[in-house]
Amino acid sequence: MRAHGVIALLIANSLALASLLIMLSSGLALIYGLRDVINFGHGALYMLGAYLGYSIALIGGFWTALVVSPLLLALLGIAFEYLVLRPLRGRSHIEVALVTLGLGIILGQALIFVYGGEARGVDAPPALAGSVRMFGLSYPLYRIFLIAMGLGSCTALALWLRFSTSGLYVRAVSQDPSVARMMGVNADRLSLLVTSLSAAFAGVAGVLAGPYLSVDPGMDVTMIVNCLIIVVIGGTGSIAGAIIAALLFGFVQVAGSVFLPDLAALAPYVLLFVVLLIAPRGIGRGRAPA
Amino acid sequence: MSGGTTTRVDARGGSLFAGSASVRALVYVALAALLFGFGAIAPTHLASEFVLRIGAGGLLLGMLALSVAFLMSQAGLVVLGAASVYGGVGYLFAIAMSKWDLSPTAALLFAFCTVIAYAAVLGALIVRTNPLAFMMLTLAAGEMISHSVMLEGLRDYTSGADGLVVTFKGAVFGMTAADFANATQFWPIAWSAAWILGFAAFAVRRSRFGAILRAIQENEERMRFSGFGTYLPRLAAFVFVNAIADVCGLLHVLNSGFVSPESLGLSVSTNALVAALVGGVANSTGPIAGGVLFAFAQDQFGAHGFTQLLTGLAVVVFIVLLPRGVIGGLIEGARRRSVLSSKRRRTA
Numbered sequence: 132m133r134a135h136g137v138i139a140l141l142i143a144n145s146l147a148l149a150s151l152l153i154m155l156s157s158g159l160a161l162i163y164g165l166r167d168v169i170n171f172g173h174g175a176l177y178m179l180g181a182y183l184g185y186s187i188a189l190i191g192g193f194w195t196a197l198v199v200s201p202l203l204l205a206l207l208g209i210a211f212e213y214l215v216l217r218p219l220r221g222r223s224h225i226e227v228a229l230v231t232l233g234l235g236i237i238l239g240q241a242l243i244f245v246y247g248g249e250a251r252g253v254d255a256p257p258a259l260a261g262s263v264r265m266f267g268l269s270y271p272l273y274r275i276f277l278i279a280m281g282l283g284s285c286t287a288l289a290l291w292l293r294f295s296t297s298g299l300y301v302r303a304v305s306q307d308p309s310v311a312r313m314m315g316v317n318a319d320r321l322s323l324l325v326t327s328l329s330a331a332f333a334g335v336a337g338v339l340a341g342p343y344l345s346v347d348p349g350m351d352v353t354m355i356v357n358c359l360i361i362v363v364i365g366g367t368g369s370i371a372g373a374i375i376a377a378l379l380f381g382f383v384q385v386a387g388s389v390f391l392p393d394l395a396a397l398a399p400y401v402l403l404f405v406v407l408l409i410a411p412r413g414i415g416r417g418r419a420p421a
Numbered sequence: 422m423s424g425g426t427t428t429r430v431d432a433r434g435g436s437l438f439a440g441s442a443s444v445r446a447l448v449y450v451a452l453a454a455l456l457f458g459f460g461a462i463a464p465t466h467l468a469s470e471f472v473l474r475i476g477a478g479g480l481l482l483g484m485l486a487l488s489v490a491f492l493m494s495q496a497g498l499v500v501l502g503a504a505s506v507y508g509g510v511g512y513l514f515a516i517a518m519s520k521w522d523l524s525p526t527a528a529l530l531f532a533f534c535t536v537i538a539y540a541a542v543l544g545a546l547i548v549r550t551n552p553l554a555f556m557m558l559t560l561a562a563g564e565m566i567s568h569s570v571m572l573e574g575l576r577d578y579t580s581g582a583d584g585l586v587v588t589f590k591g592a593v594f595g596m597t598a599a600d601f602a603n604a605t606q607f608w609p610i611a612w613s614a615a616w617i618l619g620f621a622a623f624a625v626r627r628s629r630f631g632a633i634l635r636a637i638q639e640n641e642e643r644m645r646f647s648g649f650g651t652y653l654p655r656l657a658a659f660v661f662v663n664a665i666a667d668v669c670g671l672l673h674v675l676n677s678g679f680v681s682p683e684s685l686g687l688s689v690s691t692n693a694l695v696a697a698l699v700g701g702v703a704n705s706t707g708p709i710a711g712g713v714l715f716a717f718a719q720d721q722f723g724a725h726g727f728t729q730l731l732t733g734l735a736v737v738v739f740i741v742l743l744p745r746g747v748i749g750g751l752i753e754g755a756r757r758r759s760v761l762s763s764k765r766r767r768t769a
Contacts, residue, residue: 169553219741225499225552226740229694232501233736236691240730352687356564359557367554393574400565404546407558411549 136268141385147274147343149381150281153374154336155354156361157288158329160373164305165322166216168227169362172235174355175242176330180204180337181346182242185253188341193256196341201334208330212323239351248348253341273342280339284332285374292370301325305368360399364406365415372415457616461609473604475716480611481673483712484618485689486696488665490708491622493697495631496658497638498548499556502563503693506666508684509566510536511674515587516578525589533667540663541656548655560687567685584681587674601675614672618665619705625661626705634658688729692719695732698739701746711746 155177162170170176180200187196215234219227254260255273262269292298303311304318312318344350361380365372380399387398406414464473485503492498513532517523523531547558570579579585588598600606625631637644637651644651674680683689692715700711715735722731739746 163553167553169557222740225497225556226744228553228556229499229698230737230740232691233733233740236729236733236736240727240733244730352564356561360561363550363554363557363561367551393572396568396572397565400561400568403558403561407546407550 136266137389139266139268140270141382141389143270143274143278145378145381145385146278146281147381148384149378150277151336151340151343151354152357152361152377152380153281153285154332154339156358156365156373156377157285157370158332159358159362160365160368160370161301161325161329162322163362163368164370165301165308165318165325166227167224167308168216168231169224169359169367170329171228171232171355171359172238173231173329173333173358174351174353175235175238176204176207176333177337177340177354178239178242178348178351179207180334181340181350182246182251182337183334184338184341185251185346188253188338193253193338193342197335197338200338201331204334204337205327205331208327209323211330212326216322216326217319235351235355239348243348246348250345250347252345255342259342277339277343280335284335288370297321297324357399360403364403364413366413369413369415372413375414457612461612464612465605465608470604473608475720476713477604477608477611477676479713479716480615480709481669481676481712482692482696482716483700483709484615484669484672485666485693486700486708486712486715487618487622487705488662488669489693490697490700490702491626491665492658492662494702495626495634495638496655498552498655498659499694500559500662501556501687501690501694502559502561502566503666504685504687504689505563505566506536506540506663507670507673507689507693508680508682508686509539510667510670511587511680511684512570512579512585514671514674515585515680518587518589519585520578525591525593528589529593529671533671536667536670537660537664540660540667544656544659544663548659549652560690563685563687563690567682567687570682570685582682584679584683587678587680593675598675598678602678607676611672611676614668615709618668619709622665622705630654630657688732691729691732691736695735695739697746699735699746703745707746 155173159170159173162168183200183203184193184196187199191199211234215230216227219230255271259273259276262271263275264270292302300311300316300321303314303316304321308318340346340350357380361376362368362373364379365374365376380402383398383402384395387395391398464476468476485507489500489503492500510532513535514528517528517531518525521528543562547555547562550558569575571581572579573581591597593601596606596610601610633644633649633654637649637654641651670684673684693712696711696715697708698711699714700707700709702708718731719728722728
């Protein structure tokens, strides 16, 4: 294979991985911006999305799963806002983060209890099963779909934040919560929106992960650790930072597995500590916690 | 504040030991020594080997919880990667003996010091960040260590998912491998270690250093304005708690004679966190007692395969409903009762 073919594959594969990571880590960054809370249970939401997607796809097919699973997750996000984030508003952020960690463990264990410990494979829908030839290379169609979904949601998020009123409010609260509240922004209502949105995104990512990765009991921990690394690299709470960090992360991960397969598992951590050494606050302009 | 002083005078006047403070201190020391001696010897005669084994495991978990609790209460930082030190030191100990032919004692020292050096480097990088990022980073670092033992390139050293059997010839501190594995002989060691580490944490808490740590936690900016460095104390605290986890991991590997990727897993870290929350993080007794409680609870629930579910539930319940933990709650309750009763006495 020619050199530029390898590079094109590398970029395509890292974009595919980054697509999932963007959906998850931008959700984390959004909640952090509004509530100063890192949701350690986000990995479990993603896992729930994947298992729900698996079950629904068995009954109604992949496309139904891609719609229904995120909707169910959004409902769970609303419950999370009302039952966890609001009652614990007065607690320290660390305590709330620990509660989300505990809830994540409970959810993960419940899923293992229901579905058992073995990994499950999900087939790509027939329309996306083949591969296409692009630039003289054959590439799985499903991954192209994944990249399109990732970039699409990324663009939609950016447009929403940039041009809608609620997006403006979200940015305002993320930048300075007290001033935004003084100007009459209802942070609770925004938080409801953002929490359900980021849970729904976790659902989308979970369903999309099915045919790409596998659906297995360890997927929540793997994913939350990756997302936390991305959020830290991106600068805690910075959404643009998280997106850039996710792209960087995807590239390092994929390039690592091509060029240094023996050490690929460590590549993200090396990236993390290199970034921390250079920029302790991450690459984006995150806000220091109140 | 005068109310507090009166209370103390009243309490002392009404107490059994009406003498001077030094007499009282002597009595406390004697009581502690008695408790220590009783706890070290009595269980080895009274309890079954099975119970002793769980108890010692609980003490080890408790010491690990102590390291988590100390940093949580003194610096406001939560460590989610305690397992990487706990299991990592075991791996180093095993590898130093089998691959580099170090004597057991030398391997022990090597493993201990390497982990301390690792903690210092890691701490230097991550204590600068905010508490939430710190928590995420310790989780990431822990996962990094547990991934690295599974690396194909290190398989010759770590045996991947199979883990390593850790045996040694000769003696460490006068004890052979068989002695460490014996529940009756190991219990007094774990018990003494828990006391020593507990007192070390207590002493550091009460020292000027502890006060500086708490002041930084309260308001870092104020401390910087007052001319205190805020970086080195936190780094030192991070290294200190890792030293506790380090000792704990060595005791674990000496006792079990085996290290595996499970000992590095996130569940060990979260169990330590739960033990700390169950006991309450504010003192040394709480986390250690929490560890023992947790170990026995785990034994009950573990049979049904719900250990991790128990961990998750405990985190939520203890943070939401019992933020001081069982032991902390009891101490708080007792204190409130004694204040109430002394108030009642005063009004009477």
